[in-house]
């Protein structure tokens with residue numbers, strides 16, 4: 001018995017020596033008891049989805065779990081507007097993987113550059129490739145700035161990823177309070193950054209391109225508009241920005257307005273890893289999956305989070321969908337390893353919340369298909385709900401680390417006939 005244990009330890013030591021970019025999380029992880037002959041599952045992307053999926057894979061004792069993430073700490077993207085506006089520091093919007101990952105999850109810090117589906121190998125920008133039996137694709141989403149808008153790529157500041165949010169903060173910090181900041185895009189992310197800046201007494205305009213908070217119902221949209229107006233945000237609902245200049249924005253009607261800093265919040269993009277690896281994606285680049293979140297091309301690849309679109313249900317790019325898709329992706333892999341049929345993914349929506357500075361928010365209640373109801377909440381209570389969501393995401397990842405399989409979610413009631421599947425929402 002002692003001999004077997006020694007062999008396991010030695011084989012782990014050899015294998016770990018080969019893995020470049022391994023972090024302290026693993027250096028402290030006891031390797032004894034892990035069976036390297038077990039199936040290898042590689043999870044790409046250590047955001048909300050990938051981290052939770054990796055932890056859940058521990059349900060089966062012999063799975064060899066590797067999580068690959070491009071950065072050494074986890075970014076809590078739902079706090080990035082606070083980093084950009086200067087109301088939170090970098091250490092408040094990042095989390096150490098040591099406190100998040102289960103003892104059997106090995107972390108490799110590195111960027112996956114290609115999935116070699118034939119050889120079942122993940123290539124990294126640096127370091128040895130990682131072999132897998134199953135792969136969970138959870139690379140999330142990023143900022144996106146359209147090339148079709150002249151000057152946007154050169155002069156506008158995106159903020160939906162950590163580095164972009166930091167760059168924006170650095171320029172905002174240098175601005176006098178009366179300098180105009182233009183936020184382009186009035187989805188939930190655009191509204192949150194505009195509100196956060198306005199609460200810091202910045203001079204802000206919000207350009208909506210036709211509609212403020214298009215995913216919300218009329219009463220909730222009125223509540224958001226009332227808060228923004230009360231906080232001196234110029235809400236330009238019908239206007240669209242057609243050009244960005246270093247110190248101005250140009251509107252569709254030809255008007256030019258001063259803009260010391262232009263923030264681009266016109267929706268998320270996704271990493272193009274799936275497409276670059278020859279896997280089927282939608283127009284945005286999200287991995288196309290079936291109703292078990294399995295790639296339509298390759299049953300060894302299962303997707304979770306923002307980087308995935310599913311035939312089971314429209315997926316809102318959100319933490320709300322990240323956790324259920326992650327849990328399902330892990331369960332799909334575990335079912336296949338057990339030789340069982342994976343269960344189809346199901347998720348019912350109940351609502352979403354947009355933060356308006358530190359003390360207010362608007363919560364929109366929705367039908368199971370994510371369409372808005374008239375009912376909404378505004379003020380302090382939804383702000384407390386939003387805070388709970390922010391804290392709850394990390395809490396649920398940690399719980400999954402301690403108790404793999406613990407994550408549950410609302411799947412809705414089963415209807416006799418399947419509902420038609422509308423195009424998935426792409427913009428937060």
Ligand SMILES: Cc1cc2nc3c(=O)[nH]c(=O)nc-3n(C[C@H](O)[C@H](O)[C@H](O)COP(=O)(O)OP(=O)(O)OC[C@H]3O[C@@H](n4cnc5c(N)ncnc54)[C@H](O)[C@@H]3O)c2cc1C
Nearest residue numbers: 045047048049070077078112140141305306317318319320
């Ligand atoms: C300002 C803001 C506010 C938000 N507020 C809310 C909210 O209130 N509620 C809500 O539900 N959602 C909110 N969201 C959306 C939410 O943050 C995302 O939907 C969520 O982060 C998606 O989780 P994910 O795990 O799929 O992806 P991500 O969190 O984006 O994680 C993906 C990870 O993969 C890594 N990665 C990417 N490519 C590679 C690669 N090639 N190799 C290795 N690693 C890679 C990235 O570094 C990242 O760590 C908000 C987003 C923003 C920007």
